[in-house]
Amino acid sequence: MFTGHIAGLGTSAGVRIVVGSWHRSPFGAFTDVMVQQPDERRVLLAPTDAVADFVATTYHFDSVEVGPVAATLGTDRLTVRSAALDLDVGIGGPAPLDRLLRLVPGRLATAPWWLRTIDPVASRLVRGVRTAGTAGGGRREYYGVRRSRRLTSAAGRYRDADLGALRPLWPPVAFGFASAPPTPQLVSVTTTIIDAG
Template sequence: MRIVVGTWQRSPFGGFTDVMVQQPDEQRVLLAPDDVIAGFVSSTYHFDQVEVGPVAATLATDRLTVRSAALDLDVGIGGPAPLDRLLRLVPGRIATAPWWLRTIDPVASRLVRGVHTSGTAGNGRREYYGVRRSRRIVSSAGRYRDGDLGGVRPLWPPVAFGFASAPRRPQLVSVTTTIVDAG
């Protein structure tokens, strides 16, 4: 089971949490809090199933808790991940600028296999990921549907929701996502 949690503090839709789950059978499921967010996210990324219902997350210094009808997840957050210091060297306005993210994409994808900072999203959109911080995930516990999630394991194989995956070592990242419509 591979899980990507998005806790959006700011977006055109306000703050929200969504969850992308890639099940052991490779089915990709989106858990979204409402129809508007479900529509936007599922038109940007690839899913086999979309489930709409309450999704809530609480992010503290050392813990992330996610709750929905299908998922209960408790994640322990540790110290800086290996590239965190390098990420913090880049000034914020540059770290999230699409021109910068296009430029560094070839380097980023070599430093962290499967990761991209620039790519094509659904419906002809361009998407950019500007990562500012990265912290280690040191523990996890919970359930998805009726199954125990077990502990922290490498993210392998890579997730297949969009043009990029996430680092193989589970991490909590602070990222600014920019999506530019075609035209």
Template structure:
């Protein structure tokens, strides 16, 4: 008997910085945990850090991806049409959001329901990884899970300011080298995407829906 299907809808922002710190911010408006924001940080020394708003979120994310260090504490995020501001532990960052990214027009051609369907995302994964090296739409995650990224829109990130660990981030830069949290990286070009992430738990999935819903 298979495990349950968990769906997260919101935004993922991925970008590098002049200091060498690379960030992937998940700003989720709907999920089994409710609305929340988490941040994956990969330092210039390649330490992978998770900043999570609760122990429950931290456990789930850490079971799905790979980290060297996990910090649990308040994560505040405010997103407007042209800006995303996040404060989490030793991180403060303001992200300036610009116009459509290069693939946005192509993404809009795919009907909404199809764009997030796991079978479709599995089928197009080989094509997606060739169009944007390092990026996958389907793959294996921790705890026997399967994960699917259904991106519907994409906008450019045009500026970044802030600090991590007391050090200035140094402005926006390509997300290079690729981050190493899971089977897929964010694109090298800094951008924020509207996305539905679907996670199919394995038959031995650890998280019951009752526990997820609190």
């Protein structure tokens, strides 16, 4: 079980980014970044070999880079630093479905049976989004989102190239069975990954 935050955004440079900032996981607290480049190559930035091995066997990447990845999450800003990526993101108020998400009790919101049940509804409400599906290695994966806030700005560099301004995360990223929402946002989430067998 991984508990923390996921930020998904696009940029005017064509780089699409999904940041996972986890404060509780089987690997302790860590941050990883999934990048889909304008040429559609999928790159994982992971802080350790153990995290890289697990994430790369759960999702799909064209290359994996291991090295320090740090994130700082404040009330109105997320910053991410790594050898390849410098990213500063502004965080605003509630995203469109935040009020609906808050109506679901916490334990129910992260229960796999519930996430399987609501998956068809979630995928119709938000393009590209799924709450349950099959991950790499025959694993089953469940996304239990409890809160969602809008991202209001983005600035930074990826491989020494300017990322430009914040844009929708579109087309969807192709790391796994689901994408982050097209509207840039930061979600509070518990991700449950169950091994096959």
